[in-house]
Amino acid sequence: MRNICMKVSYDGSGYNGFQSQPDGNTVQDKIEKALLMLTGEEILIIGSGRTDAGVHARGQMFNFHTASAIPIERWPVAINSRLPDDIVILEAYEVPENFHARRSAKRKTYRYTIDTGKYPDVFGRQYRFHHYRPLDVAAMRQAIVHLIGTHDYTSFTSTRSTKPSHVRTIYEAYIEEEGPFVHVYVTGNGFLYNMVRIIVGTLIKVGIGAIPPERFPAILQACDRSKAGPTAIPQGLMLWDVHYAEIKPGS
Amino acid sequence: MRNICMKVSYDGSGYNGFQSQPDGNTVQDKIEKALLMLTGEEILIIGSGRTDAGVHARGQMFNFHTASAIPIERWPVAINSRLPDDIVILEAYEVPENFHARRSAKRKTYRYTIDTGKYPDVFGRQYRFHHYRPLDVAAMRQAIVHLIGTHDYTSFTSTRSTKPSHVRTIYEAYIEEEGPFVHVYVTGNGFLYNMVRIIVGTLIKVGIGAIPPERFPAILQACDRSKAGPTAIPQGLMLWDVHYAEIKPGS
Missing domain, CATH: 3.30.70.660 (Pseudouridine synthase I, catalytic domain, C-terminal subdomain)
Incomplete structure (x- = not known):
């Protein structure tokens, strides 16, 4: 499995924060839905931390594991085309197996x-x-x-x-x-x-x-x-x- | 009657342009509604020109005639408190009787x-x-x-x-x-x-x-x-x- 880390910016105005909620109206839910559409995998992403409802991010980071072979440079455009326009993936990195967006944050x-x-x-x-x-x-x-x-x-x-x-x-x-x-x-x-x-x-x-x-x-x-x-x-x-x-x- | 000219900024994203429309969802309609609430007068404002649906204004100008005695410096706050937050009055001026926001624009x-x-x-x-x-x-x-x-x-x-x-x-x-x-x-x-x-x-x-x-x-x-x-x-x-x-x- 590959471990991929991404930088995402979002306008939090319309969301109940970053972290997944039962109502599905969070940034994490939208990204996981886009990843499912793209890869066919039920992917759980790990954010660097939560942001509250209404809070924005210029550079939130998250990582996830995937079996997808999509080249690293293609990921941002591929996911952005499946995301609402108030969430934009800016960067994607191949990271070591033990990298964890929350625990590895310095x-x-x-x-x-x-x-x-x-x-x-x-x-x-x-x-x-x-x-x-x-x-x-x-x-x-x-x-x-x-x-x-x-x-x-x-x-x-x-x-x-x-x-x-x-x-x-x-x-x-x-x-x-x-x-x-x-x-x-x-x-x-x-x-x-x-x-x-x-x-x-x-x-x-x-x-x-x-x-x-x-x-x-x-x-x-x-x-x-x-x-x-x-x-x-x-x-x-x-x-x-x-x-x-x-x-x-x-x- | 006083002739008053105002500078207004607006985010046009949610409106069908500046100029009044039957559906009422224009910047002009919102301003006229706020003026009615404030003065009790059915005021028709004259814009410097129309802006199309989705177009924004940093400094649109409009004028109107009123019998209200509200001091000129109090108008912006008084109207802003009656406007949605994507329309903000920035300045108000007392102008000569023959001033016309469209025809007088240089x-x-x-x-x-x-x-x-x-x-x-x-x-x-x-x-x-x-x-x-x-x-x-x-x-x-x-x-x-x-x-x-x-x-x-x-x-x-x-x-x-x-x-x-x-x-x-x-x-x-x-x-x-x-x-x-x-x-x-x-x-x-x-x-x-x-x-x-x-x-x-x-x-x-x-x-x-x-x-x-x-x-x-x-x-x-x-x-x-x-x-x-x-x-x-x-x-x-x-x-x-x-x-x-x-x-x-x-x-």
């Missing part, structure tokens, strides 16, 4: 976008959170750096998290401005349930002056969800990319 | 966007035409300059055009590249039915080598629709802006 980056324009930019409104009050981005930058490092991120995860440990490592966390858009980038070795959305909800509190940036270390140390800000709406969130030792991008 | 700019990426960019796919064969943009640039000036544009309008004259003036016509996106900008004193979409369809023929750029003057002089290329699909087209002597942008 680091992941998420991006969250806030539109601070007086009125929302109508083009791509599904990919941003419109926040019409001005934000103090300098204060948000002072706050975000405190997230970098290896910490217990209990304050920044949903109380519904069932993970045995909330310790993760954040390698990079920074903010970029592009006209009225404020992009928050967070890169780590793994993310907890709602983690980026709670980070962004808390940063917005900093941006409007409701939380001073110096309080960020105390919020983190409290290991108490109630000390952080609200969970920002899903549509501003995008799984930006996922890195693996086995895959060189664009190879 | 120049209009349209932008058409082609996505030449190997696979379509899923974010904003509704606003671009995905053309996966490479385009010779240098040849397209050689061709497009021949459109500038005052000409009879019969070759570049639908045979269904009912206008008494097809003479118009194009002030500017150029191409900008942004990563895989090719943006075609055309500014003129007025546009004929399907004119920009036929210009783009013909430029794409140049881009793939099917029409040499030197043939553009002959296509124009022929005044024969059959000499030009096909009509490009509507969703790549956006009414970019409209200029008036009476309005200073952002004033």
Whole structure:
């Protein structure tokens, strides 16, 4: 059996998230249906992780095993022609037998976008959170750096998290401005349930002056969800990319 | 009666164009409904021109007369709260009694966007035409300059055009590249039915080598629709802006 890994981008607006659900309206379900049409095989794909309903991906990764002999470079076009137009396969790689899209992932980056324009930019409104009050981005930058490092991120995860440990490592966390858009980038070795959305909800509190940036270390140390800000709406969130030792991008 | 002019941006994907239709599913119908809810008046708005089904606007302009005393700066928020989220009022101006959004327009700019990426960019796919064969943009640039000036544009309008004259003036016509996106900008004193979409369809023929750029003057002089290329699909087209002597942008 071959082990194939693919990069997929999707507009999550119309789906109940990435991971398969009984109703079938998820990105995974659509990809598995396309693979069935293409190969005749009932293939179960393994995503690098789930994304929630309404969350998007620029570079989600998944792998699967197949007996199909289709040459690797033909896969993206072949699957795309069997997918709805809000899901697009971008790359396909032949990977070692033991490669696993979730367990092999070394680091992941998420991006969250806030539109601070007086009125929302109508083009791509599904990919941003419109926040019409001005934000103090300098204060948000002072706050975000405190997230970098290896910490217990209990304050920044949903109380519904069932993970045995909330310790993760954040390698990079920074903010970029592009006209009225404020992009928050967070890169780590793994993310907890709602983690980026709670980070962004808390940063917005900093941006409007409701939380001073110096309080960020105390919020983190409290290991108490109630000390952080609200969970920002899903549509501003995008799984930006996922890195693996086995895959060189664009190879 | 006050005369008010507004700038509106809209995602045309879900509408049967700008101009009012019996089915009510047009941008004009939605705006007039919002104005009725806000003012209690049955207001007829005058657009700078129609846009076809699926065509978008970054800066469409319209005016209307009203007895309402709402201060000018309050109009955009008041109407936006009564509009679907794919239509956003951006600016409002008090204009002279004789101002007419169509007749007073001095120049209009349209932008058409082609996505030449190997696979379509899923974010904003509704606003671009995905053309996966490479385009010779240098040849397209050689061709497009021949459109500038005052000409009879019969070759570049639908045979269904009912206008008494097809003479118009194009002030500017150029191409900008942004990563895989090719943006075609055309500014003129007025546009004929399907004119920009036929210009783009013909430029794409140049881009793939099917029409040499030197043939553009002959296509124009022929005044024969059959000499030009096909009509490009509507969703790549956006009414970019409209200029008036009476309005200073952002004033």
